[in-house]
Structures are given as structure tokens and as C-alpha cells.
Amino acid sequence: MTTSASSRTLPERAAALVDLLRRNAARTEEDRRVTEENIEALADAGLFLLTVPRRFGGRQASIRTLLEVSAELGRGCGSTAWFTALVNVCGWVVGLFPERAQREVYGEGPGARVCSVLTPGGTSRAAGGGQVVTGRWPFASGCLDAQWALLGTPVTGADGEQLDRGVALVPVAELTIEDTWHSVGMRGTGSHTLVAEEVFVPGHRILSLTGALRGEYPTEFTDEALYRSAFVPVLSSVLVGPQLGMARGGLELVTASLGKGRPLSHTFFAQAREASSTQIQLAEAAQLVDTAALHLMRAADDIDTWAASGTPMPLLDRARVRMDTATVARRSREALDILLSLHGAGSFAEANPLQRLWRDQETASRHAMTNPAVASELYGRALLGVEEQITALI
Incomplete structure (x- = not known):
């Protein structure tokens, strides 16, 4: 460096x-x-x-x-x-x-990279103070360039009964990668399928997912505030940082193209930037991007503040983070939609980077953790003090 x-x-x-x-x-x-x-x-x-x-x-x-x-x-x-x-x-x-x-x-340096599929999958059986796991985990983004993987798995007892849900930390070298990621968007993430066949995972490399959802982590370094952060709020918020960036990238590209003095087709405007319709659409898109950024940074500050306090993040605050992240995804997508309409059909030329941003945004914003309808329902229940929730992932 x-x-x-x-x-x-x-x-x-x-x-x-x-x-x-x-x-x-x-x-x-x-x-x-x-x-x-x-x-x-x-x-x-x-x-x-x-x-x-x-x-x-x-x-x-x-x-x-x-x-x-x-x-x-x-x-x-x-x-x-x-x-x-x-x-x-x-x-x-x-x-x-x-x-x-x-x-x-x-242990050999901080550069080891880790991928994950935290959705519980596959099967497991107790053995030798750990679990032997078998299964397939799709959508493991970045697995081609990772040395370790985090895999959601059931944790079973000696008689085969399920005791917990866990996250197993496994060397990628002990797994097989199936080439399954063929998508119209986010194609470069390499989100292929990880396959385990009778892979032994020692107990110290299995994190209790049930405990993590309660903010109970086995790290011995409880003075490190970062690793006291609320589990689901962290996992959901990181999904929308890139989406805000894509919306910003689209805004930059369209603004730059308008500065080159291109005309507004099928009108008398020799320069599209002079049209009120152009100015209004650009302002609306920029405001949506700003809205997304404000919600994202509020969520980030909420997570960091509660982690620094050493007090578990309350359910209402965690639910609001889920709502904030869904808002980032939705507003970023809406901003890009306006920007592509503003730029016109040329946005979809293969040589135009806007179409890639659009496809990537449309794909990324459909991640289940950022579903606006689900986030709205769980946040509404939390606001009303309804004890029965629709998911444990808050």
C-alpha cells in the first residue's frame, strides 16, 4: 500500500x-x-x-x-x-x-476470506464432540475466492434429535463447489452452490444460531464492541450498502450524460438538461438516493450505538433496522428506474453501464432479507407491541 x-x-x-x-x-x-x-x-x-x-x-x-x-x-x-x-x-x-x-x-494472517449461506440446510449427526454435515447450500456469494465457509446447519444429539440450529465454520477445501449461478443480474458475485459430503465440524466451530439471535456470542473478547453488534441487523444492513452505491452510480452516469448537451428526442429541446421534465426527474431520483442514504446511516448508527453501550439492542430498534434496510433497497431501485426512464431506451444498450446497474439492482433488491412487505409487517407488529412475530430474524 x-x-x-x-x-x-x-x-x-x-x-x-x-x-x-x-x-x-x-x-x-x-x-x-x-x-x-x-x-x-x-x-x-x-x-x-x-x-x-x-x-x-x-x-x-x-x-x-x-x-x-x-x-x-x-x-x-x-x-x-x-x-x-x-x-x-x-x-x-x-x-x-x-x-x-x-x-x-x-492464525496465518488476516487475509483469509470467508463466504456464507446461513440459511439452515442439509443434515447433521453428532460425532466426536462435533457434527458431521451433509448437504447443498446455494447462493454462496464469493465462494470461488474464499478459503472458509459459514453454513447453516441443524445441530443434533446422540439420538438424532435436533438440539439447535447452528452455523458451521468449514474450510472450503473440504467442500465441493457446483457451478449453478446463472442469473441476469449480479452475475459477477459467483454465488454458486456449496456441497458437503460427510464433513466433520468440531464443536468449537459451530455457532448457535438460536443464541446469536438473542445476542449471545461465544467470543471471549466481550470488550470488543464490534462483536457485540446485533446479529440480524448487521446481516440485513450489509446487503443494501452496495444497492445504495449502484443508485449513486446511476445518478452520476445520467447527470454526466446530461452535461454533454444531448437533445431530448422528439421535442424542440436541443439540450435535454434545459427541459423542466428532465430537471424534475433528476431531482426526484437524487432525493430517493438521499432518502436511501439517510435510512442506511441511521441503521448503521443504531447498530454501532447499541453495540458500544453493551446493552442488547431492543426488538423495536432491531425491527426498525429491518424496515430501514428494506427502505434502502426500495428507494434505490426506484431511483434507478427514474434514471433509466430519464436517459431513455439507450440505457439498455449492451455497451451502456446503466443496464448492468439496473439488472444488478433489480436482482439484489429482491433478497428475502430486504423484502419491504415482510419488513413492514414485522415493524408494524413491533410498533404495536404484538408479541407474535412473523420471523425470528429480527
Whole structure:
């Protein structure tokens, strides 16, 4: 890392890579994985270390910093921003494990990357103080460039009864990767399927998902505020940082194109920028982007503040974070929709980066954790004090 780069804040380092990511966005999509040039640049800037404990040479940054970084990267390439955000949130999850497990991941250096599919899947059986897991876990973003994987799995007893739901930390070398990610959007995330066949996972590498949802983590380093952050709010918020970035990237591209003096087709306007309709649409899109940013940063600050306090984040606040993240996804998508209408049919030319941003945004914003209808219902129940909820993921 150069001296000038090392003096920048982490979001500034991310912003400095936007042009590179834009140049490589088509290649990332075509290869269906983040290009090696992007990965090397991100690693050199220290942007895979945001949530790695300082004890291992990581940055141990705030959740707000993580979201600011991913939003900057999203301006250049949605897939690369998504990949980076998920590597970092997986690093955060590793920081919740006992020190023994953390050392197995980072003992040789902080650069180990982790992917995840936290949805419980597959089967398990108790054996030798751990679990033997078998199953298939689709949509493991970034698995082609990860050394470890976090897999949702049942935890069973000696008689085969399910005792808990867990997250198993497994070396990718012990898994098989099936090439299954063929999508119209976010193609560069390499979100393939991980397959385990009778893989033994020792007990210290299994995190209780039930406990994590209550904010109970087995890390011995309880003084590290980052690893006291509320589980689901962190996992949901990281999904929308890249989406805000894509909306910002679209706003920048359309604003720049209007500055080149192109006409407004089928009107008397020699320059589209002079038309009131153009000005109004651009302002509406910019306001939606700003709205998304305000909700995202409120969620980030809520997570960081409660973590710093050492007090578990109340359900109402956690529900509001789910609502905020859904709002970011929806408003970012709405902003891009206006921007593409403003730019016209040319937005969908294969050579135009707007169509890639649009496809990536349309895909990413449909993640189940950012479903606006679900978020609205669970937040409404929390506001009304209704005890029965629709999901444990709050």
C-alpha cells in the first residue's frame, strides 16, 4: 500500500477504486466472478479486513464504515461491492466464534476470506464432540475466492434429535463447489452452490444460531464492541450498502450524460438538461438516493450505538433496522428506474453501464432479507407491541 493510500480513510480508499471497478465491470459479469485485478486492489487497500479483529491484524471498523465502503464500491460495480460486503460480514461472524476457531481462520494472517449461506440446510449427526454435515447450500456469494465457509446447519444429539440450529465454520477445501449461478443480474458475485459430503465440524466451530439471535456470542473478547453488534441487523444492513452505491452510480452516469448537451428526442429541446421534465426527474431520483442514504446511516448508527453501550439492542430498534434496510433497497431501485426512464431506451444498450446497474439492482433488491412487505409487517407488529412475530430474524 502506498503512503498516499495509507493516509486515506477506508471509504476514501474505496472511492479511489471506483474507476477501476467500472472498467472491469463488464469483465466481472462475463467471467461470473470478481476479476483478479479488482480483488488485488481491494486487498491492497485493506478493504477485506474491515471486520477482522485487530488482534489478528484487521481493522475492526464500525458497521457504519463497512456500509460506507460498500456504498462507495457499488458506484463502480455492484457485484464487486456485494462480494466485498459479504466477505466482511462473514469476517464479523467469525469474530463471534470462540478464539480457537478465530485462530484457525486468521492464525496465518488476516487475509483469509470467508463466504456464507446461513440459511439452515442439509443434515447433521453428532460425532466426536462435533457434527458431521451433509448437504447443498446455494447462493454462496464469493465462494470461488474464499478459503472458509459459514453454513447453516441443524445441530443434533446422540439420538438424532435436533438440539439447535447452528452455523458451521468449514474450510472450503473440504467442500465441493457446483457451478449453478446463472442469473441476469449480479452475475459477477459467483454465488454458486456449496456441497458437503460427510464433513466433520468440531464443536468449537459451530455457532448457535438460536443464541446469536438473542445476542449471545461465544467470543471471549466481550470488550470488543464490534462483536457485540446485533446479529440480524448487521446481516440485513450489509446487503443494501452496495444497492445504495449502484443508485449513486446511476445518478452520476445520467447527470454526466446530461452535461454533454444531448437533445431530448422528439421535442424542440436541443439540450435535454434545459427541459423542466428532465430537471424534475433528476431531482426526484437524487432525493430517493438521499432518502436511501439517510435510512442506511441511521441503521448503521443504531447498530454501532447499541453495540458500544453493551446493552442488547431492543426488538423495536432491531425491527426498525429491518424496515430501514428494506427502505434502502426500495428507494434505490426506484431511483434507478427514474434514471433509466430519464436517459431513455439507450440505457439498455449492451455497451451502456446503466443496464448492468439496473439488472444488478433489480436482482439484489429482491433478497428475502430486504423484502419491504415482510419488513413492514414485522415493524408494524413491533410498533404495536404484538408479541407474535412473523420471523425470528429480527
